[in-house]
Amino acid sequence: MTTFGCDEFRDIAPDLALGLLAGNERGAAISHLATCGPCRSHLDGLVQVADYLVLLAPSVEPAIGFESRVMARLAADGAFAPAASGAGPTAATTGAAIGGASGTAAGGAAASGAGATGAPATTEAPITGTAATTEAPIGGTAASTGAAIGGARGRARRRWSRPVTVAVAAALVAVLGVSGVVAGFNRARDEGRAAAFGQEAHAARQLAAQAVVVWADAGKSTCQLVAFARKGSQPARLVIHLDEPTDPSDIYQVFAVPSDGGPAFLVGQVIVSDGQGTLSATLPNDAGLVDAVRVMEGPGDTKYRATFSPV
Amino acid sequence: MWAPADDALLDGFGTGDPQAAAAFIRRYQARVYGLAQSIVIDPALAEDVAQEAFTRAWRHAATYDPRRGSVPTWLLTITRNLAIDALRLRRSVPVDPSTLAALELTATGIDAEPGRAAELADHADRLRVALAALPGPQRRALVLAGLCGRTAKEVSESEGIPLGTAKTRIRTAMHKLRVVLADLDDDDERNEAAGGAGGADPERQDEPIDQRDHSLVHPGTADLSGTTEP
Numbered sequence: 239m240t241t242f243g244c245d246e247f248r249d250i251a252p253d254l255a256l257g258l259l260a261g262n263e264r265g266a267a268i269s270h271l272a273t274c275g276p277c278r279s280h281l282d283g284l285v286q287v288a289d290y291l292v293l294l295a296p297s298v299e300p301a302i303g304f305e306s307r308v309m310a311r312l313a314a315d316g317a318f319a320p321a322a323s324g325a326g327p328t329a330a331t332t333g334a335a336i337g338g339a340s341g342t343a344a345g346g347a348a349a350s351g352a353g354a355t356g357a358p359a360t361t362e363a364p365i366t367g368t369a370a371t372t373e374a375p376i377g378g379t380a381a382s383t384g385a386a387i388g389g390a391r392g393r394a395r396r397r398w399s400r401p402v403t404v405a406v407a408a409a410l411v412a413v414l415g416v417s418g419v420v421a422g423f424n425r426a427r428d429e430g431r432a433a434a435f436g437q438e439a440h441a442a443r444q445l446a447a448q449a450v451v452v453w454a455d456a457g458k459s460t461c462q463l464v465a466f467a468r469k470g471s472q473p474a475r476l477v478i479h480l481d482e483p484t485d486p487s488d489i490y491q492v493f494a495v496p497s498d499g500g501p502a503f504l505v506g507q508v509i510v511s512d513g514q515g516t517l518s519a520t521l522p523n524d525a526g527l528v529d530a531v532r533v534m535e536g537p538g539d540t541k542y543r544a545t546f547s548p549v
Numbered sequence: 550m551w552a553p554a555d556d557a558l559l560d561g562f563g564t565g566d567p568q569a570a571a572a573f574i575r576r577y578q579a580r581v582y583g584l585a586q587s588i589v590i591d592p593a594l595a596e597d598v599a600q601e602a603f604t605r606a607w608r609h610a611a612t613y614d615p616r617r618g619s620v621p622t623w624l625l626t627i628t629r630n631l632a633i634d635a636l637r638l639r640r641s642v643p644v645d646p647s648t649l650a651a652l653e654l655t656a657t658g659i660d661a662e663p664g665r666a667a668e669l670a671d672h673a674d675r676l677r678v679a680l681a682a683l684p685g686p687q688r689r690a691l692v693l694a695g696l697c698g699r700t701a702k703e704v705s706e707s708e709g710i711p712l713g714t715a716k717t718r719i720r721t722a723m724h725k726l727r728v729v730l731a732d733l734d735d736d737d738e739r740n741e742a743a744g745g746a747g748g749a750d751p752e753r754q755d756e757p758i759d760q761r762d763h764s765l766v767h768p769g770t771a772d773l774s775g776t777t778e779p
Contacts, residue, residue: 252719257630258700260637283727289618290730291695292625293673294656294680298583300596305574307596308603309567317607318567495611501565502611530612538560543614 242270247277255284256291478517478533480508490541492517495530502532555620556613563610574603580621581628587652588632588698590642598635602628633698643707644697652692657681672733679729683722690718691726 242250247270253259254267271278312318478492488510493502508515533542558576561569581602586595605627613623644652657680680688686708693699693707705715 248720249716252694252716252723253700255723256694256698257626257633258694258698283731284723286730287676287723287726288695289622289626290673290676290726291656291691292584292629293622294677295580295584295587295625295696296652296655297579298586299579300582300599301592304578304582304596304599305571308574308578308600309571311600311604312570312607315604315607317570318565493611499608502563532611537564538557540556540560 242266244270244274244277247271247274248280251277251281251284255281255288257288476505476517476519476531478508478531480510480515480533481513482510482515483513485510485513487511488515488535490515491534492519493532493534495532502530505531508533556615559606559610559613559620562607563613570607573606577603577621577624581624584625584628584696585632587696588629589636589639590644590648594635594639595632598628598632601631605631629698636698643703644693644699649689649692649697652696653688656692656696657688672730675729675733676726679726680722683725687718687722687725690715691722694719695723 247267250259250263250267254264259267271281476492476494480490482488490508490510492505492508494505495502506517506519508517530543532540535541555576558569558573562573578599582595582599585598585602586592589595589598602624606624609627613620617623618626657677680691683691690704690708693704694701699707701716701719702712704710704719705712708715710718
């Protein structure tokens with residue numbers, strides 16, 4: 239593949255930020271980002287401009303019936319399918335449902351992800367420094383694929399089973415702290431591109447970050463997520479630890495969001511007692527990829543979220 | 550009852566709540582369609598793109614990260630990428646001069662839509678002003694690239710200028726706007742620092758995290774392997 243120097247990169251950086259690059263140029267640009275911090279920073283600024291620019295587009299009402307047509311299309315895609323019986327609660331009670339298959343090379347048309355290949359291929363370091371050091375981080379072997387913690391592919395679509403412990407008023411979203419970039423990896427498929435808000439910026443961050451998921455809100459509470467990719471016969475694993483001195487007793491539900499577009503599924507609960515709570519869950523080896531993990535305080539109330547963004 | 554907040558609506562949409570889905574579509578359809586049409590021009594294709602954008606938004610609602618921007622920005626970025634993809638599959642149609650002029654006017658003018666006023670305050674509003682202050686050729690080039698999805702090469706063709714000139718105009722315009730945004734971010738930080746001790750607004754308590762986290766993951770500034778927060 240062609241590689242870019244800084245001058246060449248900066249020549250096309252505006253097009254990249256505006257989502258206009260394709261093919262080899264895009265691949266070469268992303269590849270350059272993997273090795274150049276100043277250019278990642280440069281791109282970050284341009285992406286911010288691009289993100290605000292789209293807000294300045296004119297509003298134009300579509301043809302009458304647009305809403306109905308979209309609703310019909312969503313229904314055809316299974317957006318409003320009824321819940322499959324028992325699925326969520328089963329996962330919740332066993333606490334063993336999160337799984338990340340990271341090694342499959344399937345999704346990766348890979349062309350643009352050159353930066354990720356090789357870079358995150360270390361196999362021993364944990365995602366954060368707090369956990370066991372013997373397992374591979376999520377994404378560590380996933381250079382050619384989407385990502386991280388997995389929901390089973392082909393699993394029947396189902397709606398979340400909504401926690402009943404939280405008043406509906408909690409749906410007023412209060413995202414107290416969010417974060418989450420895990421490991422550099424590459425997913426060149428279209429869904430990834432379209433879904434990834436500010437994708438190029440994410441790529442840059444990921445490649446620099448490798449993996450850290452720690453949240454905190456103004457020193458009051460912290461949430462640490464450590465995600466380990468599947469390694470050999472060892473299943474992928476997710477450990478979440480919450481430290482909430484100001485809210486000593488609470489229950490959170492943890493959901494994983496499959497990469498294949500399926501609905502999020504419940505993987506377990508974090509029961510906070512005396513200000514602390516931990517969930518450790520493994521993912522089945524047949525699980526697919528996961529795009530995100532959410533720690534929910536109630537329906538529509540994501541307290542913490544880790545997003546595994548495509549590069 | 551669903552709260553009207555963008556995030557809550559998106560959550561409901563993503564989890565398959567039909568009422569939330571309908572409300573979400575109603576809230577954003579004009580903006581999604583408007584952006585799609587700015588790029589692909591053809592109304593039927595714009596409708597396809599807009600429909601697909603909502604479908605993608607539903608599929609990927611859970612990956613939305615509020616730290617990286619607002620819901621409309623996220624949704625419109627999806628729309629932009631889809632529209633650009635759709636445009637590439639067809640012969641790119643030059644943007645009609647009157648259409649371009651209208652886009653410039655909308656993008657730089659005072660927005661009459663009351664619902665958008667609050668949202669456009671600050672960053673986007675300042676960006677409007679900065680866009681209006683650009684020299685005409687730079688502004689046209691940036692509108693063509695940023696709102697119409699035209700590459701530098703296409704801008705050079707439609708403007709009848711060398712490719713290098715088109716690139717320079719786009720690049721210069723983006724950098725000027727970037728400076729404006731960076732200044733605003735600096736202002737935010739200063740305001741936060743000034744009001745930080747004891748006067749924290751609980752509604753804004755996520756902001757310090759955002760900044761710290763951003764600095765943590767900012768390219769080239771930190772090696773995060775093994776990093777933990779206290």
